Structures are given as C-alpha cells and as structure tokens.
Amino acid sequence: SDSGDSAKKETLIMATNAEFPPYEFHEGDEVVGIDADIAAAVAEELGMELKIEDMAFDSIITAVNSGKADIGAAGMTVTEDRLENVDFTDTYATATQVIIVKEDSAITGPDDLAGKKIGVQLGTTGDLYADDIEDAEVERYNKGFEAVQAVQQGKIDAVVIDGEPAKEFVKDAEGLKILDEAFTEEEYAIAVKKGNDELKENINKALATLKDSGKLDEIVAKYISA
Numbered sequence: 199s200d201s202g203d204s205a206k207k208e209t210l211i212m213a214t215n216a217e218f219p220p221y222e223f224h225e226g227d228e229v230v231g232i233d234a235d236i237a238a239a240v241a242e243e244l245g246m247e248l249k250i251e252d253m254a255f256d257s258i259i260t261a262v263n264s265g266k267a268d269i270g271a272a273g274m275t276v277t278e279d280r281l282e283n284v285d286f287t288d289t290y291a292t293a294t295q296v297i298i299v300k301e302d303s304a305i306t307g308p309d310d311l312a313g314k315k316i317g318v319q320l321g322t323t324g325d326l327y328a329d330d331i332e333d334a335e336v337e338r339y340n341k342g343f344e345a346v347q348a349v350q351q352g353k354i355d356a357v358v359i360d361g362e363p364a365k366e367f368v369k370d371a372e373g374l375k376i377l378d379e380a381f382t383e384e385e386y387a388i389a390v391k392k393g394n395d396e397l398k399e400n401i402n403k404a405l406a407t408l409k410d411s412g413k414l415d416e417i418v419a420k421y422i423s424a
C-alpha cells in the first residue's frame with residue numbers, strides 16, 4: 199500500500215451528535231465511542247483520514263445532504279422518512295427503544311405512557327414514538343441526558359431512548375430504572391448522501407471486512423461489556 203508521506207489522504211467527514219454513549223461521547227476534546235471507532239476503521243479500509251464534526255442530532259441529515267459531511271454516524275436508526283432524504287449503508291447494530299422511569303414509578307410498560315409527560319432527544323425515533331402515544335405531552339431536549347435529569351428531578355414521568363445510552367445514563371443518575379418491556383427493535387446504519395452509491399458500496403465492503411475479521415465485535419466489546 200502507498201504510505202509515503204507525499205500521499206495526502208482524502209478526508210472522510212463524519213457528522214455525529216456526541217451525546218450518545220457508548221456510540222459517541224466526549225472524552226476531553228475528543229469524540230470517542232463505537233461509531234467513532236467504526237468510522238475510523240472504515241476510513242482506514244478506504245485509505246482515508248477520518249474527521250469528526252459534532253453537531254445537533256437533527257442537523258446530521260442536512261449536513262450529509264448538503265455535502266458538509268460525507269457520512270452521518272450517530273447510532274442512527276434506518277427509517278422510511280430518513281430514507282427519503284439520505285441513503286443508508288448496511289446495518290452495523292440493532293437496538294431497542296426503552297423507557298426510563300423513577301425507581302418508584304407506577305409506569306411498567308409502553309401502555310402506561312398514555313397521558314404522561316415523556317422526555318426525548320429532539321428528532322430521534324424516541325421522539326417519534328412518544329409523539330404517537332395518546333394524550334402524551336412530549337418534552338424535547340437537545341441532549342438525551344437532559345431528559346434523564348428531568349425525569350430524575352420529577353419534571354417529567356418517563357424518557358424514551360435507545361437501550362445502550364439508557365444504561366449509561368441510568369448508571370450516572372441515581373434513583374432511576376429501565377423498564378424490561380421495550381419498544382420496537384431498530385437497526386443502526388451509516389447515512390450517505392442520496393445517490394452516492396460509490397461511497398455507500400465502499401463502506402459496505404469495509405463493514406463486511408470488519409465484520410468478517412472480528413474487528414467490529416472487538417470495537418463493540420471495548421465499549422459494551424456483555
């Protein structure tokens with residue numbers, strides 16, 4: 199391979215929202231996590247240099263669409279709506295939406311959420327689900343952890359959020375629990391600009407290589423203990 203100093207690598211710009219541990223979060227000045235590591239490994243496969251741009255979650259698709267970023271990697275669930283604006287690579291993880299409540303809450307599952315005050319991260323699939331719940335009042339936060347703090351402070355009744363960040367957040371906030379009964383299963387994938395088939399195919403090849411070599415599992419295991 200060409201590793202001479204003169205070969206300046208092309209940059210792969212990743213848009214993310216680093217408020218979503220263990221997928222992306224801040225460690226000092228750096229954005230780290232499963233998505234950051236996967237994107238770095240993909241970039242390496244493509245002979246490119248990864249650059250991460252941290253932004254609001256609901257700006258990521260626009261960034262990818264406008265070419266401001268090449269990829270969106272943010273624990274982003276593949277949805278019909280999003281597929282109208284971006285293309286997605288093959289999926290690299292499955293996830294569930296879970297409910298976080300106070301330890302002494304009477305809420306035991308999705309059916310108890312009707313008419314309740316529900317916190318979500320703005321623009322996420324949790325936001326969509328909460329919006330569908332009968333008579334629910336949806337409070338939208340810029341960061342998932344802010345919603346978790348609000349339920350802890352008794353400002354809202356529950357939070358609907360992805361399972362892995364839920365575990366991380368509940369670990370850091372006393373008096374909360376995650377309900378056993380979860381919402382639907384979802385799939386995470388990397389977003390690319392609509393019609394950018396070349397990049398999409400190259401990323402899919404890289405992802406397949408990382409799956410086959412065990413590197414993907416290794417990255418996940420670094421951040422999620424089984």
Ligand code: ARG
Nearest residue numbers: 215218272273274275322323
């Ligand atoms: N999986 C959810 C979605 O796609 C939440 C993702 C939030 N990601 C983030 N980096 N904040 O809507």
